[in-house]
Each structure stands twice: as structure tokens, then as C-alpha cells.
Amino acid sequence: MPVCTKKCGKNATLRRPKTGDTLCKECFFEAFENEIHFTITRAKLFKPGSAVAIGASGGKDSTVLAYVLKLLNEKYQYGLKLVLLSIDEGITGYRDDSLKTVEQNKNDYKMPLKVLSYKDLYGWTMDEIVKQIGRKNNCTFCGVFRRQALDRGAAHLKVDYLVTGHNADDIAETVLMNILRGDLARLKRCTSIITDNGDGIPRVKPLKYTYEKEIVMYAYFRKLIYFSTECVFAPNAYRGHARTLLKDLEKIDPSVIMNIIQSGIFTSNVLMYIIS
Numbered sequence: 001m002p003v004c005t006k007k008c009g010k011n012a013t014l015r016r017p018k019t020g021d022t023l024c025k026e027c028f029f030e031a032f033e034n035e036i037h038f039t040i041t042r043a044k045l046f047k048p049g050s051a052v053a054i055g056a057s058g059g060k061d062s063t064v065l066a067y068v069l070k071l072l073n074e075k076y077q078y079g080l081k082l083v084l085l086s087i088d089e090g091i092t093g094y095r096d097d098s099l100k101t102v103e104q105n106k107n108d109y110k111m112p113l114k115v116l117s118y119k120d121l122y123g124w125t126m127d128e129i130v131k132q133i134g135r136k137n138n139c140t141f142c143g144v145f146r147r148q149a150l151d152r153g154a155a156h157l158k159v160d161y162l163v164t165g166h167n168a169d170d171i172a173e174t175v176l177m178n179i180l181r182g183d184l185a186r187l188k189r190c191t192s193i194i195t196d197n198g199d200g201i202p203r204v205k206p207l208k209y210t211y212e213k214e215i216v217m218y219a220y221f222r223k224l225i226y227f228s229t230e231c232v233f234a235p236n237a238y239r240g241h242a243r244t245l246l247k248d249l250e251k252i253d254p255s256v257i258m259n260i261i262q263s264g265i266f267t268s269n270v271l272m273y274i275i276s
């Protein structure tokens with residue numbers, strides 16, 4: 001490996017997937033965290049002194065989000081009160097295990113944790129639903145219920161914001177899916193860094209511009225504990241195709257992820273202009 005391109009004098013240990021820069025571990029941490037700090041401050045995502053619930057699934061994105069938000073909150077004195085919020089969908093062999101990871105995060109990051117279950121909220125678990133209806137469209141149903149459960153959890157905790165670990169790849173995938181379906185009206189919502197469900201608690205995506213590969217790299221080098229098993233129920237097939245396409249394109253040119261997001265934003269702005 002060549003020397004770190006930040007001219008810190010150290011040898012580089014990695015190549016940044018987003019920019020191609022060769023960096024040492026410390027300079028990568030700094031670049032990664034600074035970009036999230038820049039995203040937060042430029043978009044004025046949080047008012048000082050606010051309470052923020054972090055949607056915590058135990059996966060890599062929400063684990064990195066919790067870690068980095070805590071770090072930036074202390075470093076730059078955002079004045080945020082952070083709390084972990086987990087939804088237990090009742091999926092044996094998946095969510096029961098990932099919730100153990102969230103418990104670990106709670107102890108490691110010294111954040112309070114609230115767990116809400118589908119069983120308590122709706123009277124049934126995903127295991128019971130799948131037993132009844134079979135393995136069809138499970139992700140679609142579960143996603144709708146989870147969004148509502150997170151909103152109810154945020155209202156219960158009386159927080160000012162709900163943040164999720166949606167990353168740049170997730171957003172680019174959603175833009176692609178909406179374009180492929182001809183559903184341009186959804187571009188505005190899926191590319192917005194902050195959305196409101198009308199309940200007064202904004203949903204915020206601080207990792208909107210953070211590449212998935214860099215999140216995995218960051219978690220690896222920071223030795224963060226996260227849960228990486230796929231859900232036991234059928235994956236969302238259509239999203240799977242968009243994901244494969246995006247990953248193939250990323251191999252040719254990593255900037256496609258940002259380009260797709262920017263194109264989604266531009267198209268939705270043009271549509272808004274035409275309609276108004």
C-alpha cells in the first residue's frame with residue numbers, strides 16, 4: 001500500500017470505496033465521520049437539546065449510526081439526548097438474535113433502549129402471520145407495520161426526531177425501483193433527508209450520502225458488534241434486482257450511487273416546479 005494521501009506520514013491501509021483515496025485507518029475514520037457531521041450541519045438536521053430515537057435493528061447501518069451519532073454529539077456538542085428504539089417483529093431465528101446485539105449496543109454506548117413488539121402493538125407476530133398467509137409479500141407487509149411501529153415508538157418516547165440507518169445505496173436502490181416502476185411521484189419522499197409523516201416527529205436519514213461499503217469498512221476497523229444475518233423470510237425480490245444492478249454499476253464507477261441520488265432529487269424538483 002502507498003502512503004496515506006492525507007499526508008499524515010503513515011502508510012495507507014485501505015482504499016476508500018467512495019473516492020478511491022488510499023488512507024490510513026485514522027484518516028479514514030476522520031473523513032467518514034466528518035462527512036456525516038457535514039451532512040448533519042449543512043441540512044440543519046437537529047435543533048440543539050433535542051431528543052432523538054435511533055431506529056436500532058442490530059444491523060451494520062443502525063449500529064454505525066448509533067456509534068457515530070454518539071461520537072459526534074460529544075465531539076461537536078450537538079446537545080442531543082439519544083435513545084435506541086427497536087421493533088421486535090417476532091421472527092424466530094432473526095430478530096430474537098439481532099435484539100441481543102442491540103442489548104449489547106445499549107450497554108456499550110450507554111444509551112437507553114426501548115423495545116416494542118408487533119405482538120404488543122398488533123396482537124400477532126410475523127411468524128404467526130406467515131403461518132397464516134404463507135411466504136408471499138412478507139417484506140411489504142412487514143415494512144409497513146415496522147414504519148408504523150417505529151412512529152408509535154417515537155411518539156411513546158416523546159422524542160423530537162426519529163433517525164434511521166438508511167444509507168446512500170438504500171436510497172439509490174429506491175430511486176431506481178421508483179423509476180423502473182414509472183412511479184416518479186415517489187422520488188421526492190425517497191430522496192428527502194428529512195420527512196414528516198404528519199405526526200410531528202420528523203424521520204431523518206443522516207447516512208443518506210454514506211456508502212454501504214464504507215459503513216462495513218468503518219464497522220470492521222472500529223470493531224463494532226453488529227448482526228449480519230438476512231431475514232429468514234422471503235427477500236424483497238424486486239429490490240434484489242435493483243440492488244444487483246446497482247452493485248454491478250458501482251464496480252464500473254462508484255460515483256453512480258451519488259449520481260442516481262442526485263438525479264432523483266433533480267427530477268423530483270423539476271416535477272414540483274412543473275406542478276406548481
Ligand SMILES: Nc1ncnc2c1ncn2[C@@H]1O[C@H](COP(=O)(O)OP(=O)(O)OP(=O)(O)O)[C@@H](O)[C@H]1O
Nearest residue numbers: 055056057059060061062063085086087164165166
Ligand atoms: N426492527 C427494527 N427496529 C428498529 N429499527 C429498524 C428495524 N428494522 C429496520 N430499522 C431501521 O430502518 C433502517 C433500514 O432498515 P433495513 O431493513 O435496511 O435494516 P437492516 O438491514 O435490518 O439493518 P441495518 O440497516 O441497521 O443494517 C435501519 O438502519 C434501522 O434504522
